[in-house]
Amino acid sequence: MGEIISLRDLKKGQKAVIAGVDVGGEMGRRIRDMGLTPGVEVICVGRAPLQDPVALRFMGFTLTLRNHEAGFVRVRAA
Amino acid sequence: MTAQAEQGAPGGHMLIAIAGNPNSGKTTAFNRYTGARQHVGNYPGVTVEKKSGTAHLDGRDIILMDLPGMYSMSAYSPEETAARQALADERPGAIIDVVNAGVLERNLYLTVQFLEMGLPVVICLNMMDEARAQGMTVNVQLLEELTGAKAVPAVARSGEGLEETLRAAVELAETSGGRIPPLEISYGPDLDTALTEMEPVIREAGLFADTYPPRWVAMKFLECDQDMLHSAQAAAPEVAARLRAMADRTSAHLRNTVGADAEAVAADYRYGWIRSILRQGVRVEDEQKNRIDLSDKIDMVLTHRIAGPLFLLAVLYGMYFLTIEVGAYPLALVESAFDLLQSAVDDLMPDGPLKSLVVSGIIAGVGGVLGFVPLIVIMFMLIAILEDSGYMARAAYMMDRIFRIFGLHGASIMPFIIAGGIAGGCAVPGVMATRTLRSPRERLATMLTLPFMTCGAKIPVFLLFINVFYEGNKTLAMFLFTLAGWGVAMLAALFMRSTIIRGEASPFVMELPPYRWPTAAGVLIHTWERAWQYVKKAGTVILAISILIWAGMTYPGLSEAEEAAYEAQKSALEERLDALPPDAAAKDDAAAKDTGYPDMFSRNPGAKAAGKSDKSPVPESTAPGDAAPSADRAAPAKDDAAAKGGGAAKDADYRDLFSHDPAAGKGGKGPAPESTAPADGSGETEETARERIQQQLADLENAKAAEALRDSYAGRLGTALEGLTAPAGFDWRVNIALIGGIAAKEVVISTLGTAYSLGEVDDENTSGLAQYIRADKSWTKSKVMAFLLFTLLYSPCFVTLTVIRQEAGGWRWFFFSLFFNLALAYGVAVAANQFLGGLI
Numbered sequence: 001m002g003e004i005i006s007l008r009d010l011k012k013g014q015k016a017v018i019a020g021v022d023v024g025g026e027m028g029r030r031i032r033d034m035g036l037t038p039g040v041e042v043i044c045v046g047r048a049p050l051q052d053p054v055a056l057r058f059m060g061f062t063l064t065l066r067n068h069e070a071g072f073v074r075v076r077a078a
Numbered sequence: 079m080t081a082q083a084e085q086g087a088p089g090g091h092m093l094i095a096i097a098g099n100p101n102s103g104k105t106t107a108f109n110r111y112t113g114a115r116q117h118v119g120n121y122p123g124v125t126v127e128k129k130s131g132t133a134h135l136d137g138r139d140i141i142l143m144d145l146p147g148m149y150s151m152s153a154y155s156p157e158e159t160a161a162r163q164a165l166a167d168e169r170p171g172a173i174i175d176v177v178n179a180g181v182l183e184r185n186l187y188l189t190v191q192f193l194e195m196g197l198p199v200v201i202c203l204n205m206m207d208e209a210r211a212q213g214m215t216v217n218v219q220l221l222e223e224l225t226g227a228k229a230v231p232a233v234a235r236s237g238e239g240l241e242e243t244l245r246a247a248v249e250l251a252e253t254s255g256g257r258i259p260p261l262e263i264s265y266g267p268d269l270d271t272a273l274t275e276m277e278p279v280i281r282e283a284g285l286f287a288d289t290y291p292p293r294w295v296a297m298k299f300l301e302c303d304q305d306m307l308h309s310a311q312a313a314a315p316e317v318a319a320r321l322r323a324m325a326d327r328t329s330a331h332l333r334n335t336v337g338a339d340a341e342a343v344a345a346d347y348r349y350g351w352i353r354s355i356l357r358q359g360v361r362v363e364d365e366q367k368n369r370i371d372l373s374d375k376i377d378m379v380l381t382h383r384i385a386g387p388l389f390l391l392a393v394l395y396g397m398y399f400l401t402i403e404v405g406a407y408p409l410a411l412v413e414s415a416f417d418l419l420q421s422a423v424d425d426l427m428p429d430g431p432l433k434s435l436v437v438s439g440i441i442a443g444v445g446g447v448l449g450f451v452p453l454i455v456i457m458f459m460l461i462a463i464l465e466d467s468g469y470m471a472r473a474a475y476m477m478d479r480i481f482r483i484f485g486l487h488g489a490s491i492m493p494f495i496i497a498g499g500i501a502g503g504c505a506v507p508g509v510m511a512t513r514t515l516r517s518p519r520e521r522l523a524t525m526l527t528l529p530f531m532t533c534g535a536k537i538p539v540f541l542l543f544i545n546v547f548y549e550g551n552k553t554l555a556m557f558l559f560t561l562a563g564w565g566v567a568m569l570a571a572l573f574m575r576s577t578i579i580r581g582e583a584s585p586f587v588m589e590l591p592p593y594r595w596p597t598a599a600g601v602l603i604h605t606w607e608r609a610w611q612y613v614k615k616a617g618t619v620i621l622a623i624s625i626l627i628w629a630g631m632t633y634p635g636l637s638e639a640e641e642a643a644y645e646a647q648k649s650a651l652e653e654r655l656d657a658l659p660p661d662a663a664a665k666d667d668a669a670a671k672d673t674g675y676p677d678m679f680s681r682n683p684g685a686k687a688a689g690k691s692d693k694s695p696v697p698e699s700t701a702p703g704d705a706a707p708s709a710d711r712a713a714p715a716k717d718d719a720a721a722k723g724g725g726a727a728k729d730a731d732y733r734d735l736f737s738h739d740p741a742a743g744k745g746g747k748g749p750a751p752e753s754t755a756p757a758d759g760s761g762e763t764e765e766t767a768r769e770r771i772q773q774q775l776a777d778l779e780n781a782k783a784a785e786a787l788r789d790s791y792a793g794r795l796g797t798a799l800e801g802l803t804a805p806a807g808f809d810w811r812v813n814i815a816l817i818g819g820i821a822a823k824e825v826v827i828s829t830l831g832t833a834y835s836l837g838e839v840d841d842e843n844t845s846g847l848a849q850y851i852r853a854d855k856s857w858t859k860s861k862v863m864a865f866l867l868f869t870l871l872y873s874p875c876f877v878t879l880t881v882i883r884q885e886a887g888g889w890r891w892f893f894f895s896l897f898f899n900l901a902l903a904y905g906v907a908v909a910a911n912q913f914l915g916g917l918i
Binding site for chain 1: 150152154183184338341342345346349350353374377381383384386475478482583584586587588589591592
């Protein structure tokens with residue numbers, strides 16, 4: 001098993017498994033509602049031209065979120 | 079049908095709700111069911127669109143309610159709150175939950191929440207064709223067994239399975255009576271214990287007894303759902319307080335043990351439950367196939383670091399090009415239709431205030447605005463295509479980093495573009511397009527700053543002055559004004575977001591849907607809805623304001639003595655004209671026919687063309703046939719210089735700007751003649767004498783119109799404001815033109831024309847006005863700059879203000895937008911006039 005890192009540090013093409021979402025309130029809810037919950041496997045499919053936001057693929061769809069938002073998500077890098 | 083099933087359905091028809099995630103095909107299904115039988119409104123108190131329509135099934139009418147697209151039934155976004163409210167208030171008999179079969183896990187998250195609320199759900203397993211192509215199979219029977227909800231495989235695009243879905247929903251509504259036993263899933267030991275404790279309390283108190291199941295209400299307390307807490311507090315304060323205490327205890331325990339709040343734990347368990355049923359065999363995936371393959375490949379180019387932004391620019395430019403270039407043809411048609419109407423009314427009605435009101439006030443005012451409808455239809459159609467294809471989300475994704483610096487959101491890009499971000503849009507649909515922004519603060523900031531863009535109505539003003547003062551560098555000058563608009567909008571957004579709309583940036587968590595071909599029906603329905611809203615506004619607000627402005631510029635008019643003085647001069651001239659041998663006599667009453675009422679709005683008053691040709695010393699204009707040039711006006715011939723006088727002239731101006739072709743867009747009207755030049759008698763031919771007298775007649779009319787305007791209420795206001803506007807270099811003429819521009823920016827040029835005693839000047843045919851401005855030495859470069867910057871930045875036009883009030887939800891934003899922009903523009907204009915002098 002890989003080390004725990006922040007989702008925002010994921011490189012393009014890198015896979016990881018969500019370990020936890022460390023934020024509550026509106027942002028936490030939005031992130032969880034989209035399915036970023038522990039145990040989900042994600043892959044970083046790319047970044048916007050200015051390196052932010054980041055695009056993730058998981059559960060069969062593509063989600064984009066800002067680096068700031070991604071910073072609240074802990075993942076276990078594969 | 080049971081009595082309950084009919085609750086909330088007007089006229090005894092059954093009510094079925096359609097719900098689903100964004101991009102699940104929900105709208106496609108709804109359009110398939112209802113066709114054109116749709117009604118668009120707003121949910122009470124919010125700007126979330128509320129759509130309903132009628133579907134036919136087995137000889138009966140079913141009312142379908144289209145809930146806003148949402149990922150969850152929490153009450154964070156206005157959409158979710160509105161949807162929850164609608165489900166509670168209107169009590170549909172059943173819900174058709176449109177689910178993207180390819181993204182089952184996330185889509186079922188909403189389904190589970192419906193089932194927990196005890197709502198009868200039919201799962202419409204949409205996009206089954208795509209799922210199959212991706213090597214995925216869904217065990218429908220097992221899904222039904224495990225969720226307890228009926229499921230129907232479907233392809234909404236082709237209509238496959240939709241009828242069966244609806245029939246299942248109707249049956250469910252009839253048997254269930256609108257409520258089913260709620261689904262209960264485990265939320266782990268801590269929450270389950272709390273729920274079991276809280277449930278009886280809620281049940282005994284009868285809290286929301288006929289709306290929500292007790293367990294669900296208990297869960298909302300644990301999740302600290304503000305909406306529910308408030309309702310409970312209002313309904314039963316004591317019970318609410320007790321439940322709150324229980325919930326707080328559990329929350330504190332959760333924080334100490336697992337370090338998360340109840341909401342997070344609940345979401346994890348809900349997804350866990352969904353994953354467990356999928357693993358039990360509901361979905362079988364062929365791991366070999368890489369899914370959303372094609373979209374990924376497209377994205378490698380379209381969101382590429384370098385190619386992506388270039389393509390975005392090309393798309394935006396293409397939209398602009400299509401709207402302006404292609405839109406010019408229907409625009410010319412609509413305008414010539416209004417010209418025809420105007421000239422017909424002009425011929426039919428007797429001269430007088432009523433005719434002036436109808437021709438110059440109503441037809442010209444409303445026509446000027448309705449003329450934009452073709453442009454807006456095309457613009458909306460292109461936007462609908464961009465939205466439905468999935469590209470809009472990419473644009474937001476790429477631009478977010480830049481917009482965020484100014485407190486805006488990636489999705490702000492489209493409203494800005496529509497409002498004129500690349501010159502030539504309209505702020506009204508721009509404000510309406512902010513609806514796609516889900517974050518309220520960013521939405522408001524976008525809405526309040528997009529009127530700084532160079533919308534289509536401001537462009538004629540820029541063109542006129544740029545032609546006079548920046549002849550060599552037209553394109554560059556125009557480009558700089560567009561940039562200035564952007565610059566001010568961004569800085570103003572930053573200012574607002576750090577003062578009056580202060581607050582954290584809303585989270586940017588956005589799905590990039592796979593690319594899809596838009597459906598024709600979807601695009602057309604989308605376009606129609608938006609265009610119709612614009613037309614309705616033009617028909618009501620603009621009509622009223624046109625009349626008001628017309629009256630302000632018409633009354634009180636000249637005193638009888640002044641009127642008599644003009645009449646005396648006029649008869650004197652006419653006598654001299656009559657004394658000349660008769661030849662082209664047909665035309666001399668054209669000038670006399672002029673009512674003397676200023677023609678404020680007219681883009682191109684057909685009947686008045688005769689009066690205009692009087693001014694031109696070009697001999698062929700004496701042919702009486704010229705008085706009705708509407709025929710060639712209908713032809714939107716591109717490079718026909720003659721079309722200058724017609725509806726196509728507007729686009730000729732645009733083309734002129736971007737084609738560097740000095741010939742295009744010129745010609746037509748002759749330069750203003752030096753009417754004072756020749757002395758009487760000696761050596762003058764009859765022909766030139768006639769022309770000279772006719773010229774004097776026309777000048778007299780114009781002088782009269784100008785004096786009447788200066789004397790009107792609007793003119794007096796303009797004069798009164800001179801003290802205030804002097805630092806910016808504006809005299810009374812500029813003042814009334816700008817005041818008129820608050821009604822509609824189209825008015826600025828025509829009013830300026832009237833004030834410069836040109837009789838009528840429409841915003842296309844401005845060469846005459848240009849001459850006057852060139853001749854008027856008070857127009858220094860710094861004054862021109864001050865005037866143009868003021869025009870760019872000052873108050874949004876009245877329709878935009880009205881739409882802002884409606885979309886932002888309050889008169890305060892109406893007045894804020896009016897006064898903030900006025901103050902800003904004033905400051906900039908004064909600075910430009912005072913300090914720019916030496917620099918340009």
